[in-house]
Amino acid sequence: MPNDRLLLLPTLNEEAALKALAPEIPPGYDVLVVDGGSTDGTRQVAESLGYQFIRQKFGKGKGCGVRTGMEWFLASDYRLLAMIDADYTNDPRELEGMITALGNGCDIVMGSRDKSLQIKHLGRFSLFINLSTSALTSLAYGQDLPDIQTGYWAFSRKAVETLYPHLKASGFEIEYDTVYNSWREGLRIGYRPVTFRSRLGESKFTVYLRFKQIYYGLTYVYVSLALMLKQRLNGGRKKVK
Numbered sequence: 001m002p003n004d005r006l007l008l009l010p011t012l013n014e015e016a017a018l019k020a021l022a023p024e025i026p027p028g029y030d031v032l033v034v035d036g037g038s039t040d041g042t043r044q045v046a047e048s049l050g051y052q053f054i055r056q057k058f059g060k061g062k063g064c065g066v067r068t069g070m071e072w073f074l075a076s077d078y079r080l081l082a083m084i085d086a087d088y089t090n091d092p093r094e095l096e097g098m099i100t101a102l103g104n105g106c107d108i109v110m111g112s113r114d115k116s117l118q119i120k121h122l123g124r125f126s127l128f129i130n131l132s133t134s135a136l137t138s139l140a141y142g143q144d145l146p147d148i149q150t151g152y153w154a155f156s157r158k159a160v161e162t163l164y165p166h167l168k169a170s171g172f173e174i175e176y177d178t179v180y181n182s183w184r185e186g187l188r189i190g191y192r193p194v195t196f197r198s199r200l201g202e203s204k205f206t207v208y209l210r211f212k213q214i215y216y217g218l219t220y221v222y223v224s225l226a227l228m229l230k231q232r233l234n235g236g237r238k239k240v241k
């Protein structure tokens with residue numbers, strides 16, 4: 001029987017991490033690598049491992065890669081879409097727990113990364129930004145979203161069908177965009193604790209992109225809180241349009 005789960009790996013120069021991740025990917029998944037223009041051996045490694053390799057559409061940035069992967073998924077017959085960062089930070093051996101959580105009444109499951117490991121590998125400032133935007137977003141949406149910047153996700157087919165037409169983000173703000181549109185469309189978001197490791201290879205997250213992500217984080221929080229207030233004033237409708 002063919003696999004009904006697709007694992008999406010967004011990549012930009014992740015040759016070393018792809019090699020290290022491969023033995024950890026559990027059976028039952030086909031792998032799609034969506035690449036943002038790698039100049040190292042990412043393509044060769046992906047193809048030698050038997051993965052589907054495509055170049056991203058829509059422009060530059062991780063968000064374009066994720067959206068390209070979702071579009072590809074929708075054109076296929078897979079039932080579930082999982083996604084992890086391809087830099088070795090997320091452990092694919094935790095995919096089963098994510099999929100189980102998805103089966104327990106969620107449309108989307110986010111992997112919530114261990115906080116002390118986030119401090120260890122990303123630093124206190126990153127954790128502070130993540131925790132504060134996660135807390136404000138949780139307040140706006142009235143649900144617990146402890147790690148809004150996570151790269152670890154699982155989606156039902158219905159979730160991708162609902163979300164994909166609304167996603168606009170090009171870069172690292174894709175996580176905010178995903179949660180915002182899931183909430184607007186009334187999708188049920190759950191989370192599951194996951195580990196977090198040191199990345200292999202070079203970070204693509206420059207100081208400029210870090211500030212851009214903070215700017216987008218605050219913008220999404222502001223828009224979400226404003227919509228939440230509007231929703232309350234209008235008598236608590238679930239889906240805000």
Ligand SMILES: Nc1nc2c(ncn2[C@@H]2O[C@H](COP(=O)(O)OP(=O)(O)OP(=O)(O)O)[C@@H](O)[C@H]2O)c(=O)[nH]1
Nearest residue numbers: 010011012035036061062065085086087203204205
């Ligand atoms: N397709 C695609 N993937 C990207 C792009 N930029 C980054 N990625 C991938 O997105 C994932 C997350 O990027 P990272 O560079 O790890 O960024 P981060 O996790 O926010 O930060 P660090 O882990 O601290 O470097 C990795 O798998 C990257 O290879 C891009 O422009 N296109």
Ligand SMILES: [Mg+2]
Nearest residue numbers: 085087089199
């Ligand atoms: Mg990373």
